[in-house]
Amino acid sequence: MKRLAFAECLAVLLSIPGFGQPDPALDPVLKKAADARLAAQRAGNAEEWSKYTTDDFLLTTAAGVVKTKQQRMIEIGSHPPITTSDPPPTDDKWRVYGTTVIRTSRVIDNGLPRRSTTVWVKQLGGWKAAAGQLTPIAQP
Secondary structure: OHHHHHHHHHHHHHOOOOOOOEOOOOOHHHHHHHHHHHHHHHHOOHHHHHOOEEEEEEEEOOOOOEEEHHHHHHHHHHOOOOOOOOOOOEEEEEEEEOOEEEEEEEEEEOOEEEEEEEEEEEEOOEEEEEEEEEEEOOOO
16 A cells, blocks of 8 residues: 555656656766666576665566566576676666666667666665556557
8 A cells, every 4th residue: 555655655756857867977876776686687596686685675577477576586596697788778768866867768678678667765875765666668
């Protein structure tokens, strides 16, 4: 219920002109955390990945499956390191709301184009991913 209320509040705030505009001076510590988290995921290092992920993290996959932090850690740790490199995200936008940041981008996931949304929160002076969602991009 709390998550639904948060989503509704966020939708209202996003509709206010000028609120949540991309921050040209994005916190370099946040960018470093995002890069380190991705590198740990690609390396199959679940413990390092978890340092940049809240304990109550949830991922909604492109298939609509919801996965917890613990489930993702098992997946990350059980796969060999990823040696092929997907292209970097495009249409990458970071919107700053104090100690919460929403990142949206277009990514390639398992060879397919997706829209990605990640919610980052500042906890104990560090940035952690709190939620993520992948959405298929419909082909025209």
